[in-house]
Amino acid sequence: MTDKKLAHELLSDMVRVRRMEEKCAELYSAAKIRGFLHLYVGEEAVAAGSLRALADDDAVVATYREHAHALLRGIPMTSIMAEMFGKQEGCSRGRGGSMHLFDASKRFYGGNAIVAGGLPLAVGIALADAMLQQKRVTACYFGDGAVAEGAFHESLNMAALWNLPVLFCCENNRYAMGTALEREHSQTDLTVKAASYRVPTLAVDGMDVEACHKAAQQGVDHVRDTGGPFFIEFRTYRFRAHSMFDPELYRDKAEVARWRERDPIRSFTEQCLHDGTLSDADVREIEDSAVAEIEAAVAFAEAGTWEDAEDLERDVLTPTPEASR
Amino acid sequence: MKASYRTAVHDALRDALRDDARVVLMGEDVGRYGGTYAASKGLLEEFGPERVRDTPLSELGFVGIGIGAALNGLRPIVEVMTVNFSLLALDQIVNTAAALRHMSGGQFSVPLVVRMATGAGRQLAAQHSHSLEPWYAHIPGIKVVAPATVEDAYGMLGPALADPDPVVIFEHVQLYNTSTDIEALGPTDISRAAVRRGGNDVTVVAYGGSLWKALDAANELLLAGIDCEVIDLRVLRPLDDDTILESVRKTHRLVVIDEAWRSGSLAAEVTARVVEGAFYDLDAPVARVCSAEVPMPYAKHLEQAALPQVPKIVAAVQNLFGDRQ
Numbered sequence: 083m084t085d086k087k088l089a090h091e092l093l094s095d096m097v098r099v100r101r102m103e104e105k106c107a108e109l110y111s112a113a114k115i116r117g118f119l120h121l122y123v124g125e126e127a128v129a130a131g132s133l134r135a136l137a138d139d140d141a142v143v144a145t146y147r148e149h150a151h152a153l154l155r156g157i158p159m160t161s162i163m164a165e166m167f168g169k170q171e172g173c174s175r176g177r178g179g180s181m182h183l184f185d186a187s188k189r190f191y192g193g194n195a196i197v198a199g200g201l202p203l204a205v206g207i208a209l210a211d212a213m214l215q216q217k218r219v220t221a222c223y224f225g226d227g228a229v230a231e232g233a234f235h236e237s238l239n240m241a242a243l244w245n246l247p248v249l250f251c252c253e254n255n256r257y258a259m260g261t262a263l264e265r266e267h268s269q270t271d272l273t274v275k276a277a278s279y280r281v282p283t284l285a286v287d288g289m290d291v292e293a294c295h296k297a298a299q300q301g302v303d304h305v306r307d308t309g310g311p312f313f314i315e316f317r318t319y320r321f322r323a324h325s326m327f328d329p330e331l332y333r334d335k336a337e338v339a340r341w342r343e344r345d346p347i348r349s350f351t352e353q354c355l356h357d358g359t360l361s362d363a364d365v366r367e368i369e370d371s372a373v374a375e376i377e378a379a380v381a382f383a384e385a386g387t388w389e390d391a392e393d394l395e396r397d398v399l400t401p402t403p404e405a406s407r
Numbered sequence: 408m409k410a411s412y413r414t415a416v417h418d419a420l421r422d423a424l425r426d427d428a429r430v431v432l433m434g435e436d437v438g439r440y441g442g443t444y445a446a447s448k449g450l451l452e453e454f455g456p457e458r459v460r461d462t463p464l465s466e467l468g469f470v471g472i473g474i475g476a477a478l479n480g481l482r483p484i485v486e487v488m489t490v491n492f493s494l495l496a497l498d499q500i501v502n503t504a505a506a507l508r509h510m511s512g513g514q515f516s517v518p519l520v521v522r523m524a525t526g527a528g529r530q531l532a533a534q535h536s537h538s539l540e541p542w543y544a545h546i547p548g549i550k551v552v553a554p555a556t557v558e559d560a561y562g563m564l565g566p567a568l569a570d571p572d573p574v575v576i577f578e579h580v581q582l583y584n585t586s587t588d589i590e591a592l593g594p595t596d597i598s599r600a601a602v603r604r605g606g607n608d609v610t611v612v613a614y615g616g617s618l619w620k621a622l623d624a625a626n627e628l629l630l631a632g633i634d635c636e637v638i639d640l641r642v643l644r645p646l647d648d649d650t651i652l653e654s655v656r657k658t659h660r661l662v663v664i665d666e667a668w669r670s671g672s673l674a675a676e677v678t679a680r681v682v683e684g685a686f687y688d689l690d691a692p693v694a695r696v697c698s699a700e701v702p703m704p705y706a707k708h709l710e711q712a713a714l715p716q717v718p719k720i721v722a723a724v725q726n727l728f729g730d731r732q
Contacts, residue, residue: 141479172512173512174510174511174512174514175512176512177509177511177512178510178511178512182510182511184510184511184512184514184515185514186511186514186515191475191478191515192507192510192511193510193511194503196498196502196503199471199498199499199502199503201468201471202467202468202470202471202472202474202475202499203471203472203474203478203499203503204475205468205471205475206471206472206473206474206475206476206477206478206479206483207475207476207478207479208475209472209481210476210477210478210479210480210481211479213431213457213476213481214479214480214481232467232468233467233468233471233498236463236465236467236468236469237468237471237472239463239465239468240462240463240465240468240469240472243463396513397508397509397512397513398508398509398547398548399508399548399550399571399572400508400516400571400572
């Protein structure tokens, strides 16, 4: 039987993400959110399970499909939603949008819309931690598509060569935008690639939140104990389109339906109810509070304000004491 | 005391490493090899392999690592062997280093210094000889400097490291062996252009390796009765418009020398700004002396023919005076 507190947290995390993403899709259709919008529906177990394994002062580097990571690292949903609305109350003051959520106070380094762009960054953050004797972990999220980029290989090589504390979290959802895993990789077992750099690896069912949590805990422990890198391949699936512009011509509806049968939220809920870890009332409470949180976030975003266009050029460079006087 | 550009760069690196424990020098062959241009000779022995860090041939990766390390408390100086190789790292420089502060709503500044060699004259042909500074000078979010003198080769590094934003330093390959008598080396202003020779008849703007050609041309032109004011841009972004405009308002003529290709060059930008800001002060059309629009050829006579040279500068200036000769 699962620990009740942990089960509650894991389910709650997944539900908050799911409901937020569904609301985002709705708000996109209502033209409240614009630009690219990449939803995490189907992959919730990965972020929920893995992020809970991190300590508060660890760092996170994520991708452009990062709403879940931002939320579960503690960025308030209100400021995430305001960011997607483009309001100055947003976590990036409306300068970033859906793909560029940031929060320095949470050591959340974004939100990166260049595939694999975050990997060197994460290794550099870890290099500084190692050199400044900070025993912290940098968790770096990226997809299967990133594994084909040179930046992946350069980053894993240097992280291993210099023994740096990075937890590489590969969210393999089987598609690099519309290109299937088998059509993008000669070696589809992505752990083999990481292992070729002598980085220890683990592959885990990314639809099973407890397995994700356990794997991440093992990875985090390894990184903290050895100071060196660890690679986890979370095998998951994206239920919705790549972005709101994607007509999904590249995959069968039947395939999506098969994966939906393994919905991480439904299966974990059923399991918890079945083994008595959680009650119906618990599940209802989780759903209700997610709905309330989302309502509050949307209201906050709606009430948010537009930054004065006169401030357009601020934050390109850091203000010097003379300039800000 | 006699000092060379090479020893000035070396001493600047040594002093930076000595003065601030957060400074790290990293790049290809900066350590055991002593630097491609021998600018970091002996630093590995003095500061050890952690702080003088040889990297694999992974420009994208190690520039990105420099960014991450800069975000997390270090003050990295990343050396990229030559500007042509820096194209492999452009993604990290442009999409991350330059953009991060703005897209995070001002939360993350990147105090990174990137150094690289630029320029032609050593018969290194079409993949080692170009001047791509204008590309970098196009990018908001970074500063770009080009030391032309021994004093600046030393004096620009300290202020670049103290700058909270990314600074890219271009060292011209033909200058490493040049030397001058100097009294003492110290920090120089990296916000202003410098008038290297005062004059009244024409403003000649140059930077990097071309400065010395401009000064030689000025000496020749003096014999012909033309008194040139020679401006060393020093800072390629942001351009010091005031110094240039002030000079043109005095001399009423402008010739811009740029080792980059003419199309889309800094020479084009300087010209446009003068036309915008001092059009009615001009007594003659603006002239430019830039590199021929060919990939740099290997054969010595062809390479020399492709580059701005003293006779071309002299001719361009004389041409502005028409009948006065």
